[in-house]
Amino acid sequence: MVKKGQVHVSETILVLFVVVIILMMGVTIYFKFSVEKSKTLAEELSEEQATIMLAKAVGLEELSCEGLGCMDTSKFLPFKRVLGEDFGRYKRMFGRKRIVVKELYPIEDSVKEVECDVVKYIQMEYPENCGSWVIYDYNPENEPAAKVSTIVSLYYPEFDEYRVGRLEIEHYGDIRR
């Protein structure tokens, strides 16, 4: 037989246990919301940073035409070489991002996504044999990306020719460098 005093103790323990569980659940939920809020904030800041980066990349001395508001395609391959030799410098500048320049017009659809590299450059067909440059790519944790882009003017000094392109920056909701 259960005595009346034991029933009281059990009731008290049960009530306290339930109260503590409810409190902890409340705190955990609040904490999760708080983390979610921080993630949203980081994503917003990352997007803001990527948008500023768009304007910055177009005018960046390593990639731009001298004072003409366009991007100099003849600097892209030299830049990639410098990037390979000193990645840390540009990681500090761009952070976790992927920067791609794509030619939009005039270009054939079949080569739009073909990446321009040294081999493509030395071929006679250049610049008709490729239409895309991956300028920078750093996403060590394979995070999903959001993209911002802008239309740019691409200058080919070898042929003294301007074409239409698009600068795309993929960012990963992360503002670390």
Added chain:
Amino acid sequence: MIKSKKGNTDLLFKWMFGIIAGAIVLTFFIRFSYVHLSGESLIEGNRILLTVDNKLDALGVREGTDVFDLKDDFSLGFDCSLITSGDIMGENFFERKTDKIIFGPEKINDRFISIWTKKWEAPYGISTFYYLKDKGSNILLIGSTNSEEFSDFTGKIPSIMGVPAIETTQFNPADFTSQARQSNKFTVVYFDRTPYDWSVLKSQYGSFMDLEVIVVNTADHTAEVYDYNGNKEEVFYFRDEMLYGLIFSGSKYSCTKDIAMERFNVLTRIYTEKVSRIMSKENRQECVDLLNEARKMLEAYQNSLTKTELYNYFEKIEKQNLQLEREDCPTVY
């Protein structure tokens, strides 16, 4: 006796349970609050740095001036390739790496920061320089106002930066005692002549602030920098943009200048390779020859060991680029 009565044992058990459970719950909440508050503070601290960094990025797209209103008094630091907030020994110290070339006082403790951005070209664009100043750091430029060089140089500094130019013969240190004593950092920059050296100024102004004296030798593109202890450092500058940097950063100039020169090397490497690649696509022999000369000059420019060499190659590359333009060939920049 407690043990003698059943009700008392019950009560004792409740108290013990209450205390233990309460302690656990309290620990949980304290830990939660701590994690939450430190997390919030971390986000807030980094957000300030990110805001400053983003604002500098946005302003750096073009040459110009602006006054940043940080909405509150912040202690910001600009240490070579780092932007920091808070005191290094304090709890709320945060830092963020930056790629920007920022010339300014080591610490800014103000709500408002005056900023001036200027492109550094040598002769092609290398980078945008940021010059920063708050109202706690004051700078005086002392030189011959009759000299065209000095007038041109000082005339280009935007009024928003608040850097007065004074004729050497009219400079009397006593006139600036009160301004100096109200400053955190007071910099006196002499051009070519030094009427009062660091020790004279120090005795005039006392130890209320960091006094720095810079003596610029414009013919030689060099300067002597006397820091707040009176220690002398000899430095050189490449183009006026760098001299402005020296004026705004004082004894912190060398580190930032080294970063700028590293960037100069990177850009020169890019231009050298660009010219090599363009040459391989060029059919006109006269253009190939001119481009080849330019490529060699760029290689020599990158490996310059003295400031004289730098200035010489600078002029030659400028001329070569004009020649390429005249011959209707692809240009270096």
